[in-house]
Amino acid sequence: MSDPVRICLPAEVSVxxxxxxxxxxxxxxxxxxxxxxxxxxxxxxxDAGVAPLDLRDQVLFYAGPTPAAAGRPAGAVGxxxxxxxxxxxxxxxxxxxxxxxxxxxxxxxxHAACVxxxxxxxxxxxxxxxxxxxxxxxxxTVAYAELGAxxxxxxxxxxxxxxxxxxxxxxxxxxxxxxxxxxPTDPVAGGGCA
Amino acid sequence: MLTVHDIAEAVRAAIAEAATTLRxxxxxxxxxxxxxxxxxxxxEVLSRIVENASIAARDGVPLCQDTGTVWVWVELxxxxxxxxxxxxxxxxxxxxxxxxxxxxxxxxxxALFERxxxxxxxxxxxxxxxxxxxxxxxxxxxxxxxxxxASRLAMLEPAAGVEGVVSFVVDAVSAKGSSxxxxxxxxVGVGGTFDSVGKLAKKALLRPVGSPAVSPAAAELEARLLxxxxxxxxxxxxxxxxxxxxxxxxxxxxxxxxxxxxxxxxGCSALRSVSVELT
Numbered sequence: 001m002s003d004p005v006r007i008c009l010p011a012e013v014s015v016x017x018x019x020x021x022x023x024x025x026x027x028x029x030x031x032x033x034x035x036x037x038x039x040x041x042x043x044x045x046x047d048a049g050v051a052p053l054d055l056r057d058q059v060l061f062y063a064g065p066t067p068a069a070a071g072r073p074a075g076a077v078g079x080x081x082x083x084x085x086x087x088x089x090x091x092x093x094x095x096x097x098x099x100x101x102x103x104x105x106x107x108x109x110x111h112a113a114c115v116x117x118x119x120x121x122x123x124x125x126x127x128x129x130x131x132x133x134x135x136x137x138x139x140x141t142v143a144y145a146e147l148g149a150x151x152x153x154x155x156x157x158x159x160x161x162x163x164x165x166x167x168x169x170x171x172x173x174x175x176x177x178x179x180x181x182x183x184p185t186d187p188v189a190g191g192g193c194a
Numbered sequence: 195m196l197t198v199h200d201i202a203e204a205v206r207a208a209i210a211e212a213a214t215t216l217r218x219x220x221x222x223x224x225x226x227x228x229x230x231x232x233x234x235x236x237x238e239v240l241s242r243i244v245e246n247a248s249i250a251a252r253d254g255v256p257l258c259q260d261t262g263t264v265w266v267w268v269e270l271x272x273x274x275x276x277x278x279x280x281x282x283x284x285x286x287x288x289x290x291x292x293x294x295x296x297x298x299x300x301x302x303x304x305a306l307f308e309r310x311x312x313x314x315x316x317x318x319x320x321x322x323x324x325x326x327x328x329x330x331x332x333x334x335x336x337x338x339x340x341x342x343x344a345s346r347l348a349m350l351e352p353a354a355g356v357e358g359v360v361s362f363v364v365d366a367v368s369a370k371g372s373s374x375x376x377x378x379x380x381x382v383g384v385g386g387t388f389d390s391v392g393k394l395a396k397k398a399l400l401r402p403v404g405s406p407a408v409s410p411a412a413a414e415l416e417a418r419l420l421x422x423x424x425x426x427x428x429x430x431x432x433x434x435x436x437x438x439x440x441x442x443x444x445x446x447x448x449x450x451x452x453x454x455x456x457x458x459x460x461g462c463s464a465l466r467s468v469s470v471e472l473t
Contacts, residue, residue: 066259075259081340123433149311181233
């Protein structure tokens with residue numbers, strides 16, 4: 001793997017938008033957590049012209065952290081499945097969102113929207129939330145507190161590790177990785193019941 | 195004789211342990227994979243998973259922010275007489291463990307008609323089965339939404355046979371494996387009825403990774419499935435490699451002459467369960 005590229009938000013968001021697929025990135029600066037229920041509210045508020053923040057050049061992190069234990073800046077945090085947010089993503093990229101952070105594969109519509117709006121999808125690793133929490137400097141709820149774990153939280157990251165999983169040309173890391181590492185022969189050869 | 199309080203206390207302690215401690219069998223398999231995985235990105239992901247487990251254990255921080263729904267399976271000795279109130283006592287234990295441990299509340303009041311967080315991670319999902327003798331085994335699993343969502347169930351026709359089961363399992367991992375936080379432990383249930391085959395797949399996840407299968411035939415199928423799944427190339431974190439799963443566990447059961455039920459319950463890289471013997 002190549003050395004990671006350090007990106008400081010918001011100053012270097014235009015660089016982030018242009019990074020090629022597969023680039024390892026250490027992300028610093030503010031991002032906003034948003035998962036299922038957050039998206040419902042955010043898109044409704046956006047359509048009504050009362051969004052709680054200006055989404056232009058922002059980064060959305062598909063995450064619902066645990067509460068912070070006493071004396072810690074943030075709780076355990078990691079990505080949730082990005083595919084569940086696919087239905088809303090083209091709308092949010094059109095509103096100016098520069099990047100989304102999550103795990104897992106995305107729809108064709110999200111690939112197309114990344115190309116159309118010059119946005120990227122960043123993948124990080126699920127199930128390592130204690131480690132990723134050490135890359136969060138602060139967390140502050142900015143909207144939808146009543147949603148509990150699904151509130152919109154402004155999170156200040158510090159060298160948070162991600163990979164460019166879909167770039168602004170629509171190239172996909174998950175597809176490329178599978179193509180590279182799949183066994184050369186069909187592992188289910190002989191199966192006739194699919 | 196056991197009381198509902200004994201079982202609730204076991205659940206409370208198990209939640210605290212499971213949320214912050216990688217299962218020892220999973221940790222061993224993960225460390226082995228971190229040396230054998232040929233993909234550089236894959237090895238990097240595996241080493242982060244190993245590092246995450248040590249930070250979580252050291253600092254008492256959850257392994258994963260999705261601290262799950264709570265599944266409790268009590269295998270109760272038939273000679274025990276618990277009396278009433280088991281469900282209430284278990285829910286009280288869940289409420290206490292989630293608040294005390296600063297775990298995430300992830301339960302909706304109703305899936306469709308009242309999608310509001312209950313705020314205390316109750317209700318727990320409880321099964322009680324009866325076995326001979328005294329005492330009880332209490333299994334507690336904190337099940338993440340991402341891996342449960344990636345799970346599948348089908349009522350195959352008996353003619354599909356072993357090949358049909360293999361195709362079903364491999365297709366399930368191929369379609370959803372990258373979202374389920376690989377490397378996975380793949381629980382496969384075969385047989386029973388429509389409602390019980392999913393439980394069979396979940397119970398398969400309780401078996402320690404590296405322990406023997408229930409029969410030579412199951413062991414042979416597990417080995418075949420593991421090779422096929424790891425041939426998909428999904429790899430650790432979905433970033434490519436040969437360790438898409440650490441293990442495939444198969445549990446089979448009797449079934450109707452017309453049926454071949456099969457279910458896949460995905461266990462994520464932070465598979466969290468604790469099994470406690472009470473006497």
